[in-house]
Amino acid sequence: MSNRMINLLVPAIAVILGLLVGAIVMLLSGYDPVAGYIALWHGIFGDSYAIGETIRQITPYILAGLAVAFAFRTGLFNIGVEGQLIVGWFASVYVGAAFDLPKFIHLPLAILAGAAAGALWAFLPGLLKAKMKIHEVIVTIMMNYIALHVVNALIKTWSGGGDKTDRILESASLRSEFLSSLTDYSRLHYGILVALLMVVVMWFILEKTTTGFELKAVGFNEHASEYAGMKIGKNIILSMVISGAFAGLAGAMEGLGTFGNMYTRGGFTGIGFDGIAVALLGANTPIGVIFGAVLFGSLKYGSLNMPNAAQIPEEVVQIVIALVIFFVACGYAIRLFLTKISKNKGAK
Amino acid sequence: ACGSDNGEEAQNEGNNSGGGESASEFSVAMVTDVGGVDDKSFNQAAWKGIQEFGEDNGLEKGDGGFDYLQSAGEEDYIPNLNALARRDFNLVFGVGFMMQDALDEIASQQKDTEFAIIDAVVEQPNTVSLLFKEHEGSFLAGVAAALTTESKKVGFVGGMENEVIHRFESGFVQGVEAVDPSIEVDIQYTGAFDKAELGKTTANRMYSSGVDVIFHAAGGTGNGVFSEAKERKSNDPDANVWVIGVDSDQYDEGAVGDTNVTLTSMLKRVDVAVKDISEKAMNGEFPGGEVITYGIADDGVALADSRGNIPEDVMAQIEEYQEKIASGEIEVKEYPEGKEPK
Amino acid sequence: MGFLDILYFMVPVSIAYAAPLIFTALGGVFSERSGVVNIALEGLMVMGAFIGILFNLFFYDTFGDWTPWIALIAAMVVSGVFAILHAVASISFRADQVVSGVAINMLGLAIALFLTKMIFDKGQTDFIKKAIPNFDVPFLSDIPVIGPMLFTGIYGSSILAIVAAIITWYVIYKTPFGLRLRSVGEHPMAADTMGVNVNKIRYIAVIISGALAGIGGAIYSQTMTRDFGHATINGQGFMALAAMIFGKWHPIGAMGAAIFFGFAQALAVVGPSIPLIKEIPTGYLHALPYVVTILALAGFIGKATGPKANGKPYIKGSR
Amino acid sequence: MEYVIEMLNIRKEFGNFVANDNITLQLRKGEIHALLGENGAGKSTLMNVLFGLYQPEGGEIRVRGKKADITDPNVANKLGIGMVHQHFMLVENFTVTENIILGNEPKKNGSVNVAGAAKKVAELSRQYGLNVDPTAKIEDISVGMQQRVEILKTLYRGADILIFDEPTASLTPQEISELIGIMKKLIAEGKSIILITHKLQEIMDVSDRVTVIRKGKGIGTVETAETNPEQLASMMVGRQVTFKTEKGPAFPKEEVLQIDGLTVEDIRGIAKVKNLSLSIRKGEIVGIAGIDGNGQSELIEAITGLRKVKSGKILISGKDITNRKPREITESGIGHIPQDRHKHGLVLDFPIGHNIGLQTYYRPPYSKGGIMDYSAIEKKAEEIIAQYDVRTQGPHEPARALSGGNQQKAIIGREVERDPDLLIAALPTRGLDVGAIEFIHRRLIEQRDSGKAVLLVSFELDEVMNVSDRIAVIYDGSIIDTVLPAETDEQELGLLMAGHSREAAARQAEEGVSKHVE
């Protein structure tokens, strides 16, 4: 068996194993796995609407995944994507609603606002790490909660004590008649293009620019990078800022695409935290992130249909999803197994 | 799918009461908000109403009968509402003000389905908006608190600040003032519906500063309020600490050994409203486009049985106020000073 | 409130709040000192919180007032076993330790909620009859100033937590096991050449971390909520992780950090009655604890670097 | 003849690469047995097999005549086999004692009896004259002492079969002679030793027999008495090797580096370089001779901008570069072959190609307008790989997978090709085989001849003597004397390095004081 072959097989087998164990769970708890998975399948690919919504769900996951992955490539653990996403969401909605501009200015401006807010939110942890060696994990965790409460407060102030922002103007919306008619009224929006564009951007930065070269070098070996005349601090901050910008964009996708406004929140969206898994499942590579996001997004959205079409309770569905993630994470064991059998074959 | 249903319903109404297959001509379902169907709050109450309606009319859980879908995140509202509409439920409830925009969007797409939204207003011909006069019920809670406190200090613990919770605060404060303006009301919002430790600390602060009755409108955070009260009660059985529950009857939550710290609970009878609307719809009298508010007069809000924690004479006074509000003699302001929505 | 009253209120509250975090953070210390990143603390705490309540409910009639304490043991055991999943994945299967952690977090919550549904057929359990009690320490609580601060309304669990921190310090810095634990987290190959079974140590460490996080969760549910539901544990695991780093992977440091977090929380609660803070509008006041934490970090905590081999699976004969 | 260890036809594969191809090695009781081979020949692998870190694919191991199956280091330890690893196996933030007792800790009521252990360690260290401070943290002690800690680890476990994998690679002459003394003591006690070293003279001095391997294959075993360095060298390399690199006289020109009253402190604020002055001119190689820890590292880090200068001035061709950023300094004409190739020299997870571009990636032709041109970098890399004979599959192979020798050649290629006015070479041949050393020395001299200046820091006296045109002796942070190779000898240098004045040195030389400086 060739290595490429194995690389492709591992995740596939992992997903299948996860689903198998999930099936056992369903059986044990007295539900019909077949019906369950048929429902899941329909939930993901069933009709144009499902496909549209699945893609919609994947969009923020791609960006959150990129955010986490990018930081990881520079040796930083940005666990604050959640908070950066929330401020990005708010900023984009604010710009989307507060100004009245022609679309070709308004939409890009609103998107940029989201990115900028996220970048700003990641700047502080970056700065503290660069200048005072304060561990980014703890700062970003704190920044998540701060984002949650501050944005809630801002929404109140802005809406005069209300619970949600105004709706963004049409000129700032990522939604489109065309896409929703194409997918039978789904909320599919042009955000997916933004997300895919960002995949390219991340790839470009890392693989084509001197900045990327430096970021990677610093991530691997600070001492050698310093020896080679790179500015460690600058690169740490830069990496966090870019990562935060991706996260902010994820928020903008929610604000300008999926929802068109923002409510005060009782808790986190979860996208930021899932983004960690998305990134690492994708080995922190841009393409890998797409894989992780597709996996997460499809499961998350498709699983909605399991209670709906197969009466399988939310909780069981969650168990199944967790199992799939778990097995994909354990890819090494599968790889080991595959190489063994392929060896044995070779021996014969 | 079922534009003309209303008509048919009207005709079938007769044999509906008998239950049986024909009953399944009318089907009803709901989408929970992120709280989930067991939130001990409006989601749970709404589901209770739907189940009761289902039983009364011999409906089965599932397609063509009654059902619910749970939302893990706010992005699920639209798919869930849509899914139910596509499963040809005649009437679909959206529970919680967070669902306002989502339901508005779906209602405008699925014109043949009838919708109802709770705690918010959606202006669509095929949608009825159900609001509650939490302030009226909370007024009674305030009266109960004022008549119970010995320290002349009572407290209000809110979750996140929003219009609905403001109505609780407003009513409570007015109720207290109506009885004795000299009573001090300690108001604190915790900013969360799911942080019990915050609720507990806040209650601790209030009780420590002499407050002896706390009315909470803070969901899971309220759990902490009960924990604090129960802790004080079990350490000192004749400590004078009370909690007034919210939404559903929280008597069980107040049990400490054989005593109980739950003075009463301010019930928000979402179940009543849900049943009411479902029946109307089944009988072809769906009040599409209307905004219906349920107050004390329509049993939309009320105080729960205090199981003797409120003495007879006090109960009598509370009922007087209840009459006055029902009759409109007392007009309860909906929002606290300066907290009116723009 | 006067200044002293504020302290009399805040200090006990902080310690009470800290107890679950201390235990969980100590769990984190064990795991990460051995070189296994443990972001799964949240899920392990959930499991503990659930088991604690479940046991308490079912065995109150058998054990009476001792129930909450025995419930801690039950939670400890179950979460310890649950942690084996994380160990197998990240040690034997060389899974990415963070992803495995994320999966465990999802799994823990899902399983706990599912069982709740099965057993109680609603979204949250019933309420326990006997919670972990708090009490005034005789005599000591009468000492002026520190009496009301340190010995009033104190929880057995808080005392337990502080003791646990000290024991952990002893185990990690004074015992053979501790020496091996740290060596495995710093330079596994060196440990291996000295005949230390790297993976075995790591398994033990991860299981201990599960056990401690389980206790943490059970303390939380048996003091704060007294029942279990989807929101019982939300974020405490990550706060514990933060406490561990704040404390620079040192047991006593982690304890201090956890208590500090408690203090910051309490500050937000009494805020409205404190001169300067009362100026902050409520909405923003809720963010205060977290801002204070960052200030503290920038102010006097500074550099923190974890164990060298943290997060790297040990592969014999590779370098 | 009684063998304590017999490794018969050992075969070890990594993937489809054969690192040990049926190698046989037999260790007699009480002998010092040298194992010789080029970088990457398979020495460490063979020893790791014996120590149980690797499992062999073939062959058998007999310990004291009995067949042994050494599944992991524990088994080896039990069999009385101890190994001093090439890359130290020490936990940096542990104390010496903690490192030594790790794995079988003495207990006193439950807790580790550190005090007791420390006593025992001190005792052992006295017994073998190792003089280590049991309570010191590893990160704070010199490489030499770390080395001795490694030895103590094996003695503490009562090993009587000892493997030394390149113990002398990073030791100063003093430390080496001490080590040799120690090994002799050990033999006297009836222990047996396998010694890996690239230094043929050492082999001639201490070993009884030598086994030579080349590219994973056993070449043969010879009695040391019946061989000589030249023969050994050609056995392992497979061709003739010249030891003393030819070099003509130097023609120094204008000054390149000028250091005035330089003072540098370490992290703890202790002055390591004290009011040091030094000047180097184009066309000469200045060797800094000194015992490790006398400020060499700090001096170099200060020059290259990796460490803050407390006071004093550093001028490069007249331009003041004191406390400038590393890049500005490299650009003003300094090349730097760092002392620690894994820490500073390379990004081990980068392909060797990227590593060759590490100093130049940001300017044309390697990048234009912030856009990398990796093809240009690879082209350059391939040139350097060819010119400097870097043994690798090509620019895409991760630097980690190269032997230190080849890693080193790549670094030298990178720095020399930048054509700096001053090339700073810190321990450039540490751990390399004779072939590689010869190669690198020739390169340094070429630099000089092409009119560049070279600053060579080395602990190897013969290296300093052979390569430098001037020798500056550093002691306790300052240059205490400058001598010409022709006019001095190892003893005098040794004494100067120990802090004696030249007069004192001379006097002692007269009195014919000990050949070996203890």
Ligand SMILES: Nc1ncnc2c1ncn2[C@@H]1O[C@H](COP(=O)(O)OP(=O)(O)OP(=O)(O)O)[C@@H](O)[C@H]1O
């Ligand atoms: N961990 C490993 N994985 C894969 N291949 C390895 C590994 N270690 C060694 N090798 C291969 O085995 C060969 C011999 O390695 P070894 O370390 O024994 O060389 P050596 O003789 O010790 O060299 P040196 O004198 O530089 O220490 C190397 O050239 C390398 O290709």
Ligand SMILES: Nc1ncnc2c1ncn2[C@@H]1O[C@H](COP(=O)(O)OP(=O)(O)OP(=O)(O)O)[C@@H](O)[C@H]1O
């Ligand atoms: N992880 C690895 N993969 C492949 N080969 C390796 C690996 N580690 C070491 N080697 C091989 O082992 C051989 C010896 O490695 P080693 O590090 O001992 O070289 P070295 O010249 O002794 O380095 P140093 O000078 O640092 O001691 C090299 O030929 C190298 O190719």
Ligand SMILES: [Mg+2]
């Ligand atoms: Mg070697």
Ligand SMILES: [Mg+2]
């Ligand atoms: Mg070597």
